[in-house]
Amino acid sequence: MKNGKIVGQNGELSGKTILLVNTGSIKKKFIVQRIKKLGLHLIVLNKEIVSWAQPYVDQWILADTGNHQEALQAVKVFLQDKQKVNVDGVMTFWEDDVLLTARICDRFNFIGIPFDVAKKARNKHLFREFCVSHGLPAPRYKLVKAPEDMEYVQNNFVFPLVIKPTYGSSSAYVVKAENFEELQEIxxxxxxxxSTTGESALADGMDIMVEEYIDGNEVDIDMLLQNGKLKFFSIVDNFKTEEPFFIETQEAVPSSLPDKDQDKLVEMAEKILEKLGVQNGCVHFEAKITKTGPMPLEVNLRLGGDEAFAFSKEAWHVDLIDGALKIAIGIYLDKVIKPEEPYKYLISQTLTPPHSGLLVKLDLDEKLKTNKNIVDLFIFKEVGDSVLVPPEGYEYMGWVTVQGYNDLDAEENLEEVLKDIKFEVAKYDPASSIGKTSRKNRFSMAAINTNILKGAAKIENIRRLVLKDKRDFRIGIIGNNFAGIEGTVQxxxxxxxxxxxxxxxxxxxxxxxxxxxxVAKAYQELKESNIDLAFNVCERxxxxxxxxxxxAALLDTLQIPYTGSNPLTLGICIDKIKVKKLLTYHNIPTPKWDYVYSLDEEIRADLEYPLIVKPSNTDNSTGISNDSVVTNPAELKRQLKQVIVELKRPALIEEYIEGDEYDVAILGSEEKDLRVLPLSRSIFDKLPAGYWHIYPFEAKFLNDPIYKNNIELQEPAKNINVKLSSLISEIALDTYSILDCHDYGRVEIKVDKNNNPYVLELNPNPSLSPKAMLPAAAKLVGEDYGDLLEQLIVLAVKRYQKKSFDYNLYNFSL
Known part of the structure; x- marks a missing residue:
C-alpha cells in the first residue's frame, strides 16, 4: 500500500473472470462499469437480461436468484458447459443476494463468506442473539409473532422502541415508536x-422484531477484510435521520468523532466480525457511539450503497470495488496506511421529497456540469416517475456528493450545489390522478384503473349493456342553427x-x-318535450x-338530463383568470401569469419576456393573433390596449412557452370510468421566422396558409417519451377533476424545451364535430363518430342513474 492507493502488479485484475450475482438496480450501474474498466471478464447471474447492463456483460446466466436451488443449478450447468471459462471468483453488491452468493461460495469452493455466517449477520434477530450469546453489546430485543409478544414488550422494554423487519435494507419499514399505542399502530x-414490492431485500423473510431505541451518533464503517485481517476501514458520520421512519439525510467523511470513539468503534467491529467468522469481503458495518460505548446496528456483507464508493475513493484514494474484487479472486492486499488528513473532505445529501407523489419538474442548472466541487451526482428518477416516501414507500430520487478543503468548506459547497437542483413532486391525493396512470403505447387509452386493459374492458362491457336498452331513448340536441348567417366561427x-x-x-x-x-322558443319547446336526454352542444x-x-342551468331547471359539464364548471372555464387561480391553488403546472382589468394596473415584475396577452373570457382564439406575443414593455402596453380598450375584456398575461402543444381528450366523470384518449401534438418548428408558436384566430378559422402548411398535427403524437405521455395525461386528468368536468373534455398543454408540461386551458364541452380533435382521438382507438356519441350518452345516463338528479351540481373539487 502506497499513498493510500491499492497497488500491485499492473493489471492484476485484467483478464480475470468474476461471477456477479445480480446486477441490482440502475443505481449500481457505476459498479458494473468499473468492473469492465478494470479489465475483467464479467459473467452475471440474473433473472433476466438487463438492458442498461448489457453493454458491460460478457455472459449471462439466467435464473431466478430468489430461488436458490434454481440459481445454484444454473451456475452448475454453466460451469460444466463452459469448462473453458475459468471463473476466478464470485461476489455481489446487492443486499438481496448476499445469502445466495454465500451458498455459491460454499458449493463451488470460491473465496467468500460461508452461508451459516452470512445468515447470522443478515438476519437482524439472529445477529442480536449472536451478540448476546458472545458477550457483545446489544439492546433489548424481541421477535414479535403473537399478541403475547407485544405484551412482553410493553411490560419489559423502555420506550422509545424501534420496529424493524429481520431482513431488508435501506431502513425500509424501520419505524420508531414513542409509546405503546404508537407501537401497536406501527x-x-x-x-x-x-412486502418484497416495497423492499426486494425482504425476499429472505418477513418476520418483525422490536428493540429498544439506541440513542447516539450513528456511523457507517466501510471495511476490507482478507484472511481475517482488516486491510482498510473508513468511518462515515451519518447526520440525524428524519424520524420516525429513519429517512437518511446527509453523510460526511472523515468522521468528526473523537479519535478514542473511532478507535472503540473499529475495535468493536473487528471483534464482532472475527467472532462471526467473517474472514474475507467488503463489509458495510452500521453502528452508534453511545454514552456507554459503541453499539452495533447491522452488518452488511457487501459494499455500502450510494456514496460509499466515492467516499473511500476520494477521501482515502481506496477503490472499494477494486479491493472487493481482489479479495474475491484471491489477490493479496497490503494493509492501507491512511494519511493523517484525508485527500478530500466529502459530504453527501440524499435527495428525498417531503411527500410521495409524481416527479413533475426537474431542473438541473447548467452550472452543475462545470462545478468542480461535485464528486458524484446521481439522479435515477425522471420526470414522470413516481416517488414513494414513507409511509407509502421507501424511495428517494438520488444523491449528490460534494468535496471541500475541510468539513465546513464541504458543507458550504453542498449548500450552493443544492440551490441548483430544483425538483417538484406533485403530492398524492385521494382525488388526484397523479401517478396512477400508465400508457402501453401511443394508441392505447390511459385508464385510472391499475390494469388498463381490464378497466377498458369493463367500460366497454357497460357501454354495450346500456346501449342494448338505450336506443329507444329520445334525444334532444341543444345547439345553434346559424343557417344563412355569415361568419366563420358560426x-x-x-x-x-x-x-x-x-x-x-x-x-x-x-x-x-x-x-x-x-331562446324563448327553444325553452318552451324543451319544456313541452318528452326527451329523455339532451346533448348540450350549444355555444351561444x-x-x-x-x-x-x-x-345547462336552464336544462337543470327543467330537470332534463344532459351531457357534459354543469353551469358552474362551464362558467369558470370560460373565465381564464378563474381557471388560472384554481390551477395555481392546486399546484397544477401552468405558465407564470398575471391579469389586469385596466391599463393603469401594475403587472408583476418577475414575469419574463416573451409574454402572451389574451382576452380572459373569449373562446375560439378570438382576440389572439401573432401580435399577442410581446417581447418588451412597449409591445405589452400596445397589446393590453388592444384587449382592454378595443375588445373590452380583462387581459390575461402569461409567460410564453416555446414548445409543442398537446391536446388531451378525456372521457368520463368519476375516477373508475375516466379515460384519456391518444394524445395529439402540434409541432410549430416549420413556421417561418417571426411567427410565434401558437394557434391564433387566423390559424383556427381563416385557414391562413402560413399556419395550415407549416404546423404539423400528429394524431396520435409520435415518438413521444412514455413517461412524458403519462405525465401529460395525469396532469390533464387532475385539471379535468379539479374543474369538475363531466362526460368529456379537452385539456391543452404545452411543453417547454425541457419537456416540462404547462396547462394552458380546459374546454369542458369541446367541439363534437366529426373532424374535431375529440372524435379524431376516439377514432384512433377504434370508436367511430357514432360510437363516441353513444358512449357520451351512456356516461351521462350512468351519472344520472347512480346519483340524485342535482348531484351533478355538487362541485366537490371546487
Missing amino acids: YNYVKKNI NEPASVGNQMMEVLAERGYQVTLFDFNN INGSSLLEPHV
Whole structure:
C-alpha cells in the first residue's frame, strides 16, 4: 500500500473472470462499469437480461436468484458447459443476494463468506442473539409473532422502541415508536404493508422484531477484510435521520468523532466480525457511539450503497470495488496506511421529497456540469416517475456528493450545489390522478384503473349493456342553427347539430334539434318535450359565448338530463383568470401569469419576456393573433390596449412557452370510468421566422396558409417519451377533476424545451364535430363518430342513474 492507493502488479485484475450475482438496480450501474474498466471478464447471474447492463456483460446466466436451488443449478450447468471459462471468483453488491452468493461460495469452493455466517449477520434477530450469546453489546430485543409478544414488550422494554423487519435494507419499514399505542399502530402498519414490492431485500423473510431505541451518533464503517485481517476501514458520520421512519439525510467523511470513539468503534467491529467468522469481503458495518460505548446496528456483507464508493475513493484514494474484487479472486492486499488528513473532505445529501407523489419538474442548472466541487451526482428518477416516501414507500430520487478543503468548506459547497437542483413532486391525493396512470403505447387509452386493459374492458362491457336498452331513448340536441348567417366561427356549431342528428337517427334514436338562437322558443319547446336526454352542444345565447353556461342551468331547471359539464364548471372555464387561480391553488403546472382589468394596473415584475396577452373570457382564439406575443414593455402596453380598450375584456398575461402543444381528450366523470384518449401534438418548428408558436384566430378559422402548411398535427403524437405521455395525461386528468368536468373534455398543454408540461386551458364541452380533435382521438382507438356519441350518452345516463338528479351540481373539487 502506497499513498493510500491499492497497488500491485499492473493489471492484476485484467483478464480475470468474476461471477456477479445480480446486477441490482440502475443505481449500481457505476459498479458494473468499473468492473469492465478494470479489465475483467464479467459473467452475471440474473433473472433476466438487463438492458442498461448489457453493454458491460460478457455472459449471462439466467435464473431466478430468489430461488436458490434454481440459481445454484444454473451456475452448475454453466460451469460444466463452459469448462473453458475459468471463473476466478464470485461476489455481489446487492443486499438481496448476499445469502445466495454465500451458498455459491460454499458449493463451488470460491473465496467468500460461508452461508451459516452470512445468515447470522443478515438476519437482524439472529445477529442480536449472536451478540448476546458472545458477550457483545446489544439492546433489548424481541421477535414479535403473537399478541403475547407485544405484551412482553410493553411490560419489559423502555420506550422509545424501534420496529424493524429481520431482513431488508435501506431502513425500509424501520419505524420508531414513542409509546405503546404508537407501537401497536406501527406494528399493524408494517405487518399490513411489508412486502418484497416495497423492499426486494425482504425476499429472505418477513418476520418483525422490536428493540429498544439506541440513542447516539450513528456511523457507517466501510471495511476490507482478507484472511481475517482488516486491510482498510473508513468511518462515515451519518447526520440525524428524519424520524420516525429513519429517512437518511446527509453523510460526511472523515468522521468528526473523537479519535478514542473511532478507535472503540473499529475495535468493536473487528471483534464482532472475527467472532462471526467473517474472514474475507467488503463489509458495510452500521453502528452508534453511545454514552456507554459503541453499539452495533447491522452488518452488511457487501459494499455500502450510494456514496460509499466515492467516499473511500476520494477521501482515502481506496477503490472499494477494486479491493472487493481482489479479495474475491484471491489477490493479496497490503494493509492501507491512511494519511493523517484525508485527500478530500466529502459530504453527501440524499435527495428525498417531503411527500410521495409524481416527479413533475426537474431542473438541473447548467452550472452543475462545470462545478468542480461535485464528486458524484446521481439522479435515477425522471420526470414522470413516481416517488414513494414513507409511509407509502421507501424511495428517494438520488444523491449528490460534494468535496471541500475541510468539513465546513464541504458543507458550504453542498449548500450552493443544492440551490441548483430544483425538483417538484406533485403530492398524492385521494382525488388526484397523479401517478396512477400508465400508457402501453401511443394508441392505447390511459385508464385510472391499475390494469388498463381490464378497466377498458369493463367500460366497454357497460357501454354495450346500456346501449342494448338505450336506443329507444329520445334525444334532444341543444345547439345553434346559424343557417344563412355569415361568419366563420358560426359555421361549426351550425353543422355539428345536424351531423349528430343524422348519425344518431341512423342508429335508431328519436332525435330533435332545439335551436338556442331563439331562446324563448327553444325553452318552451324543451319544456313541452318528452326527451329523455339532451346533448348540450350549444355555444351561444343571444350571440354571446359568455352565456353558454346558462344553457345547462336552464336544462337543470327543467330537470332534463344532459351531457357534459354543469353551469358552474362551464362558467369558470370560460373565465381564464378563474381557471388560472384554481390551477395555481392546486399546484397544477401552468405558465407564470398575471391579469389586469385596466391599463393603469401594475403587472408583476418577475414575469419574463416573451409574454402572451389574451382576452380572459373569449373562446375560439378570438382576440389572439401573432401580435399577442410581446417581447418588451412597449409591445405589452400596445397589446393590453388592444384587449382592454378595443375588445373590452380583462387581459390575461402569461409567460410564453416555446414548445409543442398537446391536446388531451378525456372521457368520463368519476375516477373508475375516466379515460384519456391518444394524445395529439402540434409541432410549430416549420413556421417561418417571426411567427410565434401558437394557434391564433387566423390559424383556427381563416385557414391562413402560413399556419395550415407549416404546423404539423400528429394524431396520435409520435415518438413521444412514455413517461412524458403519462405525465401529460395525469396532469390533464387532475385539471379535468379539479374543474369538475363531466362526460368529456379537452385539456391543452404545452411543453417547454425541457419537456416540462404547462396547462394552458380546459374546454369542458369541446367541439363534437366529426373532424374535431375529440372524435379524431376516439377514432384512433377504434370508436367511430357514432360510437363516441353513444358512449357520451351512456356516461351521462350512468351519472344520472347512480346519483340524485342535482348531484351533478355538487362541485366537490371546487
